[in-house]
Amino acid sequence: MERGEESNHHLHESEALDVMPLRSLHPMSLNGVPHSGLFHVKKEPNTTNDQDIVLAPTPLAIVAPFPSFRPSNNISPAAGSAGPGTVKRGRGRPRGTNNSKRPFATSYNVSSASASTSRASAGAGAGHSNGPVKRGRGRSKASDGSRKVVKNIYSKSITSIPNFQGGISQEDCRIGNAELANNLLMRFDAVRRRLCQNGIRDANTTAIGTFKSLGLRTNSRKRIGPVPGVDVGDIFYCRGEMYVVGLHVATIDIEFMGIQENWVAKALAICIVSSGKNVDEARDPASLVFKGYGGTAKYGDGPSHQELDGLNLALDYAIQKNTVVRVVRSEEDQMRKNKKIYIYDGLYLVTEKWREPGENGFMRYKFKLVRVPGQKPGFKVWKDIQQWKSGLVPRPRIMLEDISIGAELSKIPLVNEVSDEKDLAPFAYVTTLSHSVAAVHVLMTSKCICIKKECGKGDGNCFCILRNGDEFPYVDKVLVARRQMVFECGSFCCCYDDCGNRMIQNGLKHKLEVFKTIECGWGLRSWDPLRAGTFICEYVGEVIKKGEEGDDDDYIFDSSRVYSSLEWNYEHELVGEEKSNHVSEQFALDEPLVISAKRVGNVARFMNHSCQPNVFWQPMKRENNGKLHIHIGLFAVKHIPPMTELRFDYGLSRGEGKKVCMCGSDFCRGSFD
Numbered sequence: 001m002e003r004g005e006e007s008n009h010h011l012h013e014s015e016a017l018d019v020m021p022l023r024s025l026h027p028m029s030l031n032g033v034p035h036s037g038l039f040h041v042k043k044e045p046n047t048t049n050d051q052d053i054v055l056a057p058t059p060l061a062i063v064a065p066f067p068s069f070r071p072s073n074n075i076s077p078a079a080g081s082a083g084p085g086t087v088k089r090g091r092g093r094p095r096g097t098n099n100s101k102r103p104f105a106t107s108y109n110v111s112s113a114s115a116s117t118s119r120a121s122a123g124a125g126a127g128h129s130n131g132p133v134k135r136g137r138g139r140s141k142a143s144d145g146s147r148k149v150v151k152n153i154y155s156k157s158i159t160s161i162p163n164f165q166g167g168i169s170q171e172d173c174r175i176g177n178a179e180l181a182n183n184l185l186m187r188f189d190a191v192r193r194r195l196c197q198n199g200i201r202d203a204n205t206t207a208i209g210t211f212k213s214l215g216l217r218t219n220s221r222k223r224i225g226p227v228p229g230v231d232v233g234d235i236f237y238c239r240g241e242m243y244v245v246g247l248h249v250a251t252i253d254i255e256f257m258g259i260q261e262n263w264v265a266k267a268l269a270i271c272i273v274s275s276g277k278n279v280d281e282a283r284d285p286a287s288l289v290f291k292g293y294g295g296t297a298k299y300g301d302g303p304s305h306q307e308l309d310g311l312n313l314a315l316d317y318a319i320q321k322n323t324v325v326r327v328v329r330s331e332e333d334q335m336r337k338n339k340k341i342y343i344y345d346g347l348y349l350v351t352e353k354w355r356e357p358g359e360n361g362f363m364r365y366k367f368k369l370v371r372v373p374g375q376k377p378g379f380k381v382w383k384d385i386q387q388w389k390s391g392l393v394p395r396p397r398i399m400l401e402d403i404s405i406g407a408e409l410s411k412i413p414l415v416n417e418v419s420d421e422k423d424l425a426p427f428a429y430v431t432t433l434s435h436s437v438a439a440v441h442v443l444m445t446s447k448c449i450c451i452k453k454e455c456g457k458g459d460g461n462c463f464c465i466l467r468n469g470d471e472f473p474y475v476d477k478v479l480v481a482r483r484q485m486v487f488e489c490g491s492f493c494c495c496y497d498d499c500g501n502r503m504i505q506n507g508l509k510h511k512l513e514v515f516k517t518i519e520c521g522w523g524l525r526s527w528d529p530l531r532a533g534t535f536i537c538e539y540v541g542e543v544i545k546k547g548e549e550g551d552d553d554d555y556i557f558d559s560s561r562v563y564s565s566l567e568w569n570y571e572h573e574l575v576g577e578e579k580s581n582h583v584s585e586q587f588a589l590d591e592p593l594v595i596s597a598k599r600v601g602n603v604a605r606f607m608n609h610s611c612q613p614n615v616f617w618q619p620m621k622r623e624n625n626g627k628l629h630i631h632i633g634l635f636a637v638k639h640i641p642p643m644t645e646l647r648f649d650y651g652l653s654r655g656e657g658k659k660v661c662m663c664g665s666d667f668c669r670g671s672f673d
């Protein structure tokens with residue numbers, strides 16, 4: 001049936017259906033879509049349209065297969081660092097609506113990743129898994145039939161932890177909210193980073209196994225339309241993250257929910273991931289053509305025509321019902337070869353379907369999806385930036401080509417989309433911190449003790465690695481954990497200039513722009529997506545003595561201010577470590593570090609303040625000309641979509657700020673500075 005033939009049946013977000021396990025049903029009874037269970041529906045009190053989807057009191061109404069989740073192999077409310085005195089808020093563990101803290105699991109078990117997804121005990125709100133087929137318990141048969149021990153020390157996932165406080169109530173888990181989604185994404189990525197650092201081969205899968213089995217997820221209720229806490233434009237670096245926030249909870253590119261209409265169970269498409277291969281027109285930010293399923297060679301049979309069954313029927317049902325479908329676009333990640341970034345692009349309508357001959361001559365289904373107008377841009381932002389970068393289309397409203405006047409490798413434009421102002425208060429753009437009065441630590445050794453034995457000068461241990469707790473502080477160029485101090489490699493190490501532990505000294509790696517904000521003067525943002533833990537820039541300026549700041553100096557960084565706490569690091573229980581391994585996030589500076597970027601500075605001087613920042617600061621020791629200095633690195637708290645303003649917490653000087661804060665966040669303290 002083509003669009004328009006049916007009546008104006010709509011299912012809106014307000015009519016979202018409540019899904020609870022009921023009992024299992026024949027696996028193929030859902031429009032031919034295999035599924036694992038039948039779910040009973042409770043309708044939201046304010047639901048208005050009962051005719052289209054019959055919500056029978058019992059025995060069935062909505063059929064929601066709990067998907068077996070198998071993530072792909074792809075791989076903060078407060079800012080800054082926790083200062084000497086901190087306003088406790090941080091990521092924390094959010095309380096449930098009933099303010100209760102609930103343990104999620106009762107026993108501790110570290111299992112192999114392959115088994116963990118199938119064996120995962122369903123924690124609160126996690127539902128049950130029909131995950132991968134169980135393949136035994138660590139012993140497999142060799143080709144000659146003999147038993148061989150498979151020792152896979154790199155694949156561990158935590159399936160249960162006694163007394164673990166997940167901090168999420170079952171109700172919150174089901175309904176979801178922005179704080180929870182944010183919190184879980186940060187915790188998930190912290191675990192993933194640590195597992196990577198520990199050499200776990202498939203850190204994504206292991207992390208998701210842990211989160212799934214402990215019930216650490218939100219929006220566990222299937223729903224049509226938006227999911228609470230996920231905004232258009234939000235980005236995800238693996239499918240596990242979309243699972244944790246309930247955006248797309250399926251191993252395949254299409255997620256559906258079971259609906260019962262006139263006592264017949266039907267599948268309705270609710271979310272699709274356009275992965276490039278399954279779409280014809282992925283480049284158009286307003287519409288796409290999704291390819292149908294089926295018709296491929298199976299069990300030795302040849303390919304065949306695609307039929308209107310299974311997932312094709314789920315998309316067709318969305319046409320009939322005129323229901324919205326969430327669409328996740330994807331783009332290549334420029335920082336990781338052959339990996340993707342997923343961009344939530346909001347709601348679409350499936351407007352038409354047709355069948356046409358495919359390359360092999362067999363008929364293939366196609367579905368056109370058109371973006372619902374009036375939503376904020378998501379994927380379009382990426383397309384615009386690609387055009388600016390390629391030079392095909394100039395970036396509009398540029399007031400100054402490069403505020404760094406060539407000091408940075410990549411130009412930093414000054415952009416004003418809100419007025420015609422193009423003047424900046426005069427300052428000198430510099431890329432290095434000037435230490436007129438800073439405490440300078442003279443290096444005790446000029447001996448090379450680098451990690452490369454072959455250099456012949458060292459003993460095989462890099463001085464900097466040892467000082468970083470015998471761990472390399474980064475994985476895939478992102479910081480794993482905040483520390484009291486990060487020690488950078490320097491000229492006394494035998495590593496090369498492109499060593500991954502030379503972050504601050506190698507300067508900006510992302511394309512940034514200074515732009516006019518509506519309420520806070522000039523601000524800073526990035527054209528590139530920034531993964532949580534990405535080094536953005538250093539806070540550059542003149543180091544001054546505490547107490548010597550001018551009253552009119554708006555460009556002060558002061559480590560001795562009071563900062564809201566931020567719990568950014570991994571939870572040791574979730575990576576199977578002892579508490580003693582926990583890396584402290586409290587920085588410890590012998591003396592306050594005060595930097596003024598008023599007269600001289602870099603892009604960081606344009607970063608505005610937020611009480612719920614997306615950037616934190618990290619003290620870093622770096623050697624220059626045989627001397628060690630403390631520098632301040634600014635890093636992404638969470639994944640930051642392109643063109644999102646970058647802000648850190650300026651802190652409070654005396655418990656109360658001098659300036660009225662206009663950050664607009666839910667956690668605004670009202671003042672800063």
Ligand SMILES: C[S@@+](CC[C@H](N)C(=O)[O-])C[C@H]1O[C@@H](n2cnc3c(N)ncnc32)[C@H](O)[C@@H]1O
Binds near residue numbers: 521
């Ligand atoms: C380091 S500068 C940031 C760049 C500045 N917006 C500019 O135009 O040069 C700090 C100043 O920006 C403004 N600002 C930054 N964050 C703000 C906020 N959350 N609310 C109000 N004003 C803010 C205040 O004037 C503050 O003194």
